[in-house]
Amino acid sequence: MKRQGQIGWKEGKGLYREAYTESYYEVRDFVKKKMEEAGLETRIDSVGNLFGKLEGTDPNAKTILTGSHLDSVTAGGILDGALGVIAALEALRTIKESGKKLKHSLEAVGFIAEEGGPLGGTFGSRAFSGQVKSLPPQDALKAVGLTKEDIEAAKADPNKYGAYLELHVEQGPVLWRKGLSVGIPTAIVGITRYMCTVKGVSNHAGTTPMEERKDAMYDAAVIIHKWLEYMRNQKGVVCNVGYIEVEPGHPCIVPGEVKFSVEIRSDQEEKIKDAEDKLKQIVSQVNDCNAVAELFIQKPPVKLSEKIIETIEEVSKDLEIEAPRMPSWASHDASPIAHVIPTGMIFVPSINGISHQKDEFTEDEDMVRGVNVLTNAIIKLDEILD
Ligand SMILES: [Zn+2]
Incomplete structure (x- = not known):
């Protein structure tokens, strides 16, 4: 060996x-x-x-x-x-x-x-x-x-x-x-993966008033936080947000777009379905930006x-x-x-x-x-x- x-x-x-x-x-x-x-x-x-x-x-x-x-x-x-x-x-x-x-x-x-x-x-x-x-x-x-x-x-x-x-x-x-x-x-x-995209408006990070920003990072952070918070209390299912991409990705620019991956694993199909439903529900509730969750891998x-x-x-x-x-x-x-x-x-x-x-x-x-x-x-x- x-x-x-x-x-x-x-x-x-x-x-x-x-x-x-x-x-x-x-x-x-x-x-x-x-x-x-x-x-x-x-x-x-x-x-x-x-x-x-x-x-x-x-x-x-x-x-x-x-x-x-x-x-x-x-x-x-x-x-x-x-x-x-x-x-x-x-x-x-x-x-x-x-x-x-x-x-x-x-x-x-x-x-x-x-x-x-x-x-x-x-x-x-x-x-x-x-x-x-x-x-x-x-x-x-x-x-x-x-x-x-x-x-x-x-x-x-x-x-x-x-x-x-x-x-x-x-x-x-x-x-x-x-x-x-x-x-x-x-x-x-089973493994199910989504790519979530949050679209806002990129702008000057100093001159744009906070209340006027369409900050894609803010909404992405809210989605990730709410979903992970929910998932931490579930049994028989695990999840991961392991990849994140920020556009344009500069310290002095309000992010115009944030993409992140979401992975869900369970041996029970209904647990995966529940995690997906919760994710979609949270994504649909964002305020300032447009957010979508797109399925890209589904192995039962x-x-x-x-x-x-x-x-x-x-x-x-x-x-x-x-x-x-x-x-x-x-x-x-x-x-x-x-x-x-x-x-x-x-x-x-x-x-x-x-x-x-x-x-x-x-x-x-x-x-x-x-x-x-x-x-x-x-x-x-x-x-x-x-
Ligand atoms: Zn192996």
Whole structure:
């Protein structure tokens, strides 16, 4: 685990392993070699996803897929993504070395470009699951040497897969604070984003009397304050105002236009709807300026497979590991895949809830417990799936 984390690592800064970069290819080669040493048959698809397969005894049985992604955010940690790929490799290796013959073929996967970038997040898994609904910009595709045909060719037949299992770091503090080793996501939160624009009139910041100003910043600040104040008291939903743009953006000019982004996440659609309604209501009440909230991203929450959740619960119980159900507040490769293949996830704790930066880590014993749950869940699924 730590060996892969050295590939793309910059001391004191973090992991630099963005998709389609040299360090990305280096880690993919490293994992491919490890897969081959473990006796898996490897292949790389047309967009760059890596697969390692262990044949099952029944050629008609569907494949059980497990893994995560090998790319990182810029200056990221060594576990986000890679842990799930190494865990998949370990699970398959353990099963093979045990001599146990499973009916279903097993496949470990290292997806590419899960982290947001010019191709859009979860790119590799969206290509695999046929969920690239709008093509990334031509320049972005050209920059990584891909074509529309490559994306189409990466689409797998979902009917050949019986399950997808992804082990991932929680990236939040829930399990760590409770001192638990494993959590079972029931759903991956939906993400809705708006861009709000407040239009006023820019003017001299000294000579324009206060009561005559159409100050876009004033109304933007009122909207943001009222909405965040309301949202802070809501449960089961989180929100963020993370981007703001001021025109013309000068200390001595009253702002004529302010744009800001709004993001809402929840595993319950009605909670997202309520937050949107409240935002629209506040936006419609501004006095001096014109304000609009425009929707630009709407990814609904994704429910994970109840059958797989129960399987993970059962094997955790057998291993005497307490594993509560919980939502996933971050998006994962599991989100697009869950639309076409029954999907489950296993979370392990993130120390201090830290992720997407160099200090992201998980205790060894928690990783081991997570891998044991994954391995046993695969074996159990082999028994219960067609
Ligand atoms: Zn990830």
